[in-house]
Amino acid sequence: xxxxxxxxxxxxxxxxxxxxxxxxxxxxxxxxxxxxxxxxxxxxxxxxxxxxxxxxxxxxxxxxxxxxxxxxxxxxxxxxxxxxxxxxxxxxxxxxxxxxxxxxxxxxxxxxxxxxx
Numbered sequence: 607x608x609x610x611x612x613x614x615x616x617x618x619x620x621x622x623x624x625x626x627x628x629x630x631x632x633x634x635x636x637x638x639x640x641x642x643x644x645x646x647x648x649x650x651x652x653x654x655x656x657x658x659x660x661x662x663x664x665x666x667x668x669x670x671x672x673x674x675x676x677x678x679x680x681x682x683x684x685x686x687x688x689x690x691x692x693x694x695x696x697x698x699x700x701x702x703x704x705x706x707x708x709x710x711x712x713x714x715x716x717x718x719x720x721x722x723x
Contacts, residue, residue, distance in 0.1 A: 609668065610667070611665050611667055611705055612665070612666050613663055613664070613712040614666065615662065616653055616657070616662040616663060617653075621646050624649065624671060625643070625644070625646055627672075627697055628649070656677075660676060660677035661720070662674070662676035662677075673696040673700065673705045674694070674695055675712075675713045676692075677691065677692060677693075678691045679691065689722065689723075692710070694706055694709055694710065
């Protein structure tokens with residue numbers, strides 16, 4: 607990959623760009639388990655809720671969000687508080703370019719910082 611990928615914490619203001627990546631996966635694949643694309647407002651709420659407890663990261667190239675990843679609860683029971691489920695989505699044309707690896711490495715580091723192994 608020749609372009610520089612930067613990773614940063616997502617904000618609610620990123621919802622529109624992140625949703626544009628997610629939309630492809632809802633419409634063209636079965637991996638999201640959703641049948642309809644969420645609204646931007648709903649997606650913003652998901653980001654906000656995640657950020658209350660977990661990291662939510664975006665990958666940028668040339669100022670454009672090209673991927674994102676976040677942690678979520680593995681199970682809702684207290685015994686699982688130190689475990690988490692990972693989620694990652696990459697712009698459909700950027701697979702096998704190293705974006706996912708960078709996001710996973712940053713997510714793993716962020717998880718360690720909050721005590722999740």
